[in-house]
Amino acid sequence: MSSVSEQNTNGNGHVNGNGHKTNGTKPADDQGKLIVLTAPLTEAIDHAGYFIQMAMASIPIWMEPVINRKYPKWREVEHYGDGSAKYMPAGVRLVEKSLSRVYESDDIVSCYPEDLEKFIGPRTRVIGVSTHNPLGVTFAAGVYTSIFGSSKMPINSHYSRELFAQIKGNQYRDNFKVIVGGSGGWQIIQTDLYEELGIDCVVDGRSESTDTLDLFAKAIRQEELPKEVVVKHPVDRDSIMFPDTRTTFGVVEMTTGCGRRCKFCVPDLNPQIDLPKDKIMGAVLANVREGNKQISLATEDMFIWGQVHTDIPFYFPNREALLDLYGSIVDTPGVEQHVLSHATIAPAVVDPVLIKELSDMLLPKSPIHFPYLSTHPEKKALAPLIGLETGSIKMAKKVMASKGVPFSIDHWQSVVLEGLRVMNENNWFPAMTLIVGNPDETDEDNMATLDLIYEMERRGLFAFLIPSIFTPLHDTRMEMEKGVTQTRDLTPLQWQLMMKCWKMNLRPGQYSWWGPTAWRLGSIGMWLYKLRRLNGPNFTYPLLMFAGLLSEKRLAKMGKIYTGKPIEVKTRAELLATLKPNMLKHLREDCGDLPEEELARRAAAKAAPAAEAATV
Numbered sequence: 001m002s003s004v005s006e007q008n009t010n011g012n013g014h015v016n017g018n019g020h021k022t023n024g025t026k027p028a029d030d031q032g033k034l035i036v037l038t039a040p041l042t043e044a045i046d047h048a049g050y051f052i053q054m055a056m057a058s059i060p061i062w063m064e065p066v067i068n069r070k071y072p073k074w075r076e077v078e079h080y081g082d083g084s085a086k087y088m089p090a091g092v093r094l095v096e097k098s099l100s101r102v103y104e105s106d107d108i109v110s111c112y113p114e115d116l117e118k119f120i121g122p123r124t125r126v127i128g129v130s131t132h133n134p135l136g137v138t139f140a141a142g143v144y145t146s147i148f149g150s151s152k153m154p155i156n157s158h159y160s161r162e163l164f165a166q167i168k169g170n171q172y173r174d175n176f177k178v179i180v181g182g183s184g185g186w187q188i189i190q191t192d193l194y195e196e197l198g199i200d201c202v203v204d205g206r207s208e209s210t211d212t213l214d215l216f217a218k219a220i221r222q223e224e225l226p227k228e229v230v231v232k233h234p235v236d237r238d239s240i241m242f243p244d245t246r247t248t249f250g251v252v253e254m255t256t257g258c259g260r261r262c263k264f265c266v267p268d269l270n271p272q273i274d275l276p277k278d279k280i281m282g283a284v285l286a287n288v289r290e291g292n293k294q295i296s297l298a299t300e301d302m303f304i305w306g307q308v309h310t311d312i313p314f315y316f317p318n319r320e321a322l323l324d325l326y327g328s329i330v331d332t333p334g335v336e337q338h339v340l341s342h343a344t345i346a347p348a349v350v351d352p353v354l355i356k357e358l359s360d361m362l363l364p365k366s367p368i369h370f371p372y373l374s375t376h377p378e379k380k381a382l383a384p385l386i387g388l389e390t391g392s393i394k395m396a397k398k399v400m401a402s403k404g405v406p407f408s409i410d411h412w413q414s415v416v417l418e419g420l421r422v423m424n425e426n427n428w429f430p431a432m433t434l435i436v437g438n439p440d441e442t443d444e445d446n447m448a449t450l451d452l453i454y455e456m457e458r459r460g461l462f463a464f465l466i467p468s469i470f471t472p473l474h475d476t477r478m479e480m481e482k483g484v485t486q487t488r489d490l491t492p493l494q495w496q497l498m499m500k501c502w503k504m505n506l507r508p509g510q511y512s513w514w515g516p517t518a519w520r521l522g523s524i525g526m527w528l529y530k531l532r533r534l535n536g537p538n539f540t541y542p543l544l545m546f547a548g549l550l551s552e553k554r555l556a557k558m559g560k561i562y563t564g565k566p567i568e569v570k571t572r573a574e575l576l577a578t579l580k581p582n583m584l585k586h587l588r589e590d591c592g593d594l595p596e597e598e599l600a601r602r603a604a605a606k607a608a609p610a611a612e613a614a615t616v
Helices: 050-056 061-070 090-099 113-119 141-147 155-168 185-191 210-220 277-289 319-330 346-350 352-365 393-399 409-425 443-458 492-505 507-511 514-534 537-547 552-557 572-577 596-615
Strands: 035-038 108-110 126-130 177-181 201-204 228-230 251-253 294-298 385-389 431-436 464-469
Touching: 035 090, 035 113, 050 061, 050 155, 061 155, 090 108, 090 126, 090 210, 090 251, 113 155, 126 155, 126 210, 155 177, 177 185, 177 210, 185 201, 201 210, 251 277, 277 294, 277 319, 319 352, 346 352, 346 409, 352 409, 393 409, 393 443, 409 443, 409 572, 431 492, 443 492, 464 492, 492 537, 537 552
Parallel strands: 035 108, 035 126, 126 177, 177 201, 201 228, 251 294, 385 431, 431 464
Antiparallel strands: none
16 A cells, blocks of 8 residues: 655546545535544644643643643644545544445545535535543543533543534534444433434444444435444454554554453453454554554553463463564554553563563653653653552452452552562553542542552552542443542542542652642642632642642641551562462463472473483
8 A cells, every 4th residue: 555645646636545535625526525534633633642632631621721832733733635634543544444345435534623624515424423532521531620620621522512513513414414433422322412412323332343334324325323323343353454544643453352350441341352463563554654653552451462362361461472563563664652552560460571571672662751760761661551440459359350360359459569569660650540439439448549559659669640530431330330420529538549649640740840839839729719619628638738738747647638557568479379370380480489389390390201201
């Protein structure tokens, strides 16, 4: 497939290898494209790293000037010669690829919101919109907009609503159907905002399904669509498709599902599949050909790749396979940056040598720098997203009993601390999510989580801790359960947990005096202006703790905060000793710490053939 750029236009309006016309900014007949695909601008941008998208999904719209000052060019995007989008979220590209099985390339276009008018016309029959947080009710969004003193309207939600309003007001609206997909579709279903947003149908599932193709066909025939359609997920690796065009941040799918069965998780309901290396590399090369210099593998747990449906349980990483895959990616000419996505913590305990070897391989291509934390010569770091969720063993048993496998969830605190030690030693500083306000959560549960956080601090360990209020996500096993719904309902301990996390998160900024100071002074100003009324009295002392106006020791003496108690932590050797022989046999000797009995068993197994040969 030939590369597409603004410079490869020809004067005849021919369609090139990617199906992109190259003769101007509007369809030749001005009738519009049959199918137009798009996404909110905040989800389509391809620069400034993941952090800008995380921020836009969480902080309120009135703080947009902060983003504008930090990233003044964030709205600048790149186009192909025909005005279509040069990059789009991977989900949009996958829909585009899936539809190409049935429709001509000239019938389909992916474009940015600002370019919709160029492609919507009398001929248009479907507008497909992908969005992950249209209404601001994901795990992090609601709590942070509320903390910042706003209604639930993060920046991303504002731009999503703006996009829907733009489509709804289009002069040809009566001619086409609006179909919404992506991980945020459930928000529209639960709030029943179809009419307000001008949405005809929400699709739950992947676009490879023939059900998706049938839905688009009905829309093109201008038939009525059901409000909600659940389409089938592929059950094998060969059924999953890969885009052959550029994706936002160079996202390429690596696995589906996870296998740890956390009750609050949607992706874990999908089949556990690791995708073929040749298809992954094909998508990597397609991104590079289209000018992308960054690649990120999309996964719920990077460590299961290469070990799904093998004779060895998936929670014992396939070191050779992972090193081969990641090595091939970072060694691909044109790949200048690589960013990790999701992972789990237990594999760092299982195979610390893998973490070290991945670090040696991936750090040179990491765009992330933590000058205060990293020991790398260039202060580079790796920052995967890892679910911590809770430090309470009781709560962990209820909502994520298999989170620490192969280790028992009874040892969850030790698994977290030991895994984080291994990662930090190799310049991995993960972003770790916590859930506050789980159903039936007690003060004892929050105290146990605070014990873990304070133990991290005492041991000099670091992760970016991202607490968020429990959200009963659609289709999960906790869908019908209720926890805390408003920040004003948070207890003093829940508020302390959240503010302690963010106080620790300021640590990387301590190499400059102004970063933490600005956050703390700003928080006091906001508390005086609005937050003391919005979030209630339980917020006051945790906020004072965060701002540093009173020391934690002083606040503890006053009985206003809980500073944690030391917890009994098992070493790696002690954790391995808790495993049964059928698990121990999968551990690698070069990682050390194997129990004496297992070493003796392996020695005997090695000696047996020699003894048998000598007897013969």
